Amino acid sequence: MADLRRTSVQELLRSTDLDRDVLVRGWVRTRRGNKYVQFIALNDGSGFNSIQVVANAEQFPEEKLKADGVENGAAVQVRGRLVASQGKGQAVEIQAEEITVYGTADPAAYPLQKKGHTLEFLRDIAHLRPRTNTFGAVLRIRHAMAFAIHDYFNRHGFYYVHTPIITGSDAEGAGQMFRVTTLPDQNPPLMEDKSGVDYKQDFFGKQTNLTVSGQLEAEVAALALGKVYTFGPTFRAENSNTARHLAEFWMVEPEMAFYDLQDNMDLAEDFLRSLVRYALEHCPEDLQFLNDQYDKELLSRLRFVVDNDFQRLTYTEAVDILKSAKQKFEFPVDWGTDLQSEHERYLVEKHFRKPVILTNYPKDIKAFYMKLDEDGRTVRAMDVLFPGIGEIIGGSQREEDLEKLRRRMAEMHVPEHELWWYLELRKYGTAPHAGFGLGFERLLLFVTGMANIRDVIPFPRYPKSAEF
Numbered sequence: 001m002a003d004l005r006r007t008s009v010q011e012l013l014r015s016t017d018l019d020r021d022v023l024v025r026g027w028v029r030t031r032r033g034n035k036y037v038q039f040i041a042l043n044d045g046s047g048f049n050s051i052q053v054v055a056n057a058e059q060f061p062e063e064k065l066k067a068d069g070v071e072n073g074a075a076v077q078v079r080g081r082l083v084a085s086q087g088k089g090q091a092v093e094i095q096a097e098e099i100t101v102y103g104t105a106d107p108a109a110y111p112l113q114k115k116g117h118t119l120e121f122l123r124d125i126a127h128l129r130p131r132t133n134t135f136g137a138v139l140r141i142r143h144a145m146a147f148a149i150h151d152y153f154n155r156h157g158f159y160y161v162h163t164p165i166i167t168g169s170d171a172e173g174a175g176q177m178f179r180v181t182t183l184p185d186q187n188p189p190l191m192e193d194k195s196g197v198d199y200k201q202d203f204f205g206k207q208t209n210l211t212v213s214g215q216l217e218a219e220v221a222a223l224a225l226g227k228v229y230t231f232g233p234t235f236r237a238e239n240s241n242t243a244r245h246l247a248e249f250w251m252v253e254p255e256m257a258f259y260d261l262q263d264n265m266d267l268a269e270d271f272l273r274s275l276v277r278y279a280l281e282h283c284p285e286d287l288q289f290l291n292d293q294y295d296k297e298l299l300s301r302l303r304f305v306v307d308n309d310f311q312r313l314t315y316t317e318a319v320d321i322l323k324s325a326k327q328k329f330e331f332p333v334d335w336g337t338d339l340q341s342e343h344e345r346y347l348v349e350k351h352f353r354k355p356v357i358l359t360n361y362p363k364d365i366k367a368f369y370m371k372l373d374e375d376g377r378t379v380r381a382m383d384v385l386f387p388g389i390g391e392i393i394g395g396s397q398r399e400e401d402l403e404k405l406r407r408r409m410a411e412m413h414v415p416e417h418e419l420w421w422y423l424e425l426r427k428y429g430t431a432p433h434a435g436f437g438l439g440f441e442r443l444l445l446f447v448t449g450m451a452n453i454r455d456v457i458p459f460p461r462y463p464k465s466a467e468f
């Protein structure tokens, strides 16, 4: 018996090889029963479902289980026989022969009680919420989506490049960066004329920050390896206390040489559809739970996206539609101003009732690197808008002409000296290229149907919150 190997709960639940000795380890989800028999639901995280452990009262009287701490939240090992279940709701169960407790969880103090907790409450116990049905499901889907992303790109001839986390430039030119410094808080070295801190004396000999996007470095790689992507954490110090913004989020950024805006849209659409299809195929139990528990439309919405083309139109066409809409908006719609989320949601949820790709935005509301259109007023930008989410992808064809790029940088006050290497890409072997950024947590909001982005990342970072 001593060499009995541990099996995962999922493996046992799928097993047809019955009437054998098994060993499982996990956490007690519930214990219930009567004076003849006790039922322990044991979950080890390997999948959504728990296995039922049946403990006969002759060997395991309730009082003894209690005294040993076989309670909600305890970590235990169970040795027993895997048998066909007598009861409804499961095919197999374990008849316990030996229960060993690794760690108890005092029922009077354990914060996860049997009753459902609000998502807000669970956010305050982010160290324990992975043990709930909801966060187990979300975290497994998060894993599946990350895997599907690498798999998609690998199958399509993209190379994964690691772009830096610490950078000396502002990739979006939006000034929403977290500074990285090792200078002392008290009396940092000052410039000779005392006009400010002397960052020449800082660790990197210059001002540095956490990256807002890996795009500029991905362009370097694309102009050598052809098709590449980055997938890493990005940081934005925007003070947006919304259900769709994080200060630390993960972004997937493909970048492709010799792609124009059309190619870029085709890729974005195929990519998103295949990720959603992957989730439907590989996470049925977790998705079914989230569908039943939180959002009865979830599965049908996912299938709709897999089965239907996205609607493509220009920003200018979208503005015309919004202007003639019967709906009253809080913010006015004027050509040249950025669309608010109420406008995006009107287009996606009311007007077209499907995902939308908006293109050719006014140059003044988009980043400096986007390729200027012939009219000189708009750029080859694309935003993909999703139901319930709004913007899920932002991307563009890049300006590959050195002089046009320099002019745009000057207009938008982007310092050339910080990006001399980026400009050199246009000097030596420049080529048309394009790419986009998919917010990984926005994708997860869509796939899980969760309403708040803080509930699709294990340890959310947002204004005034960096616990855990």
Ligand code: 4AD
Binding pocket: 171, 172, 212, 213, 214, 215, 236, 238, 244, 245, 246, 247, 249, 251, 253, 254, 391, 392, 393, 394, 395, 396, 435, 436, 437, 438, 439, 440, 441, 442
């Ligand atoms: O539209 P954004 O700012 O585009 C870029 O950063 C480009 N450099 C991407 C590229 O072309 N390679 O961000 C891309 C996506 C958004 O569409 C959104 O899904 C997500 O990143 N995003 C955020 N997600 C969570 N919290 C935030 N604060 C986010 N800001 C952007």
Ligand code: MG
Binding pocket: 391, 393, 394
């Ligand atoms: Mg954007």
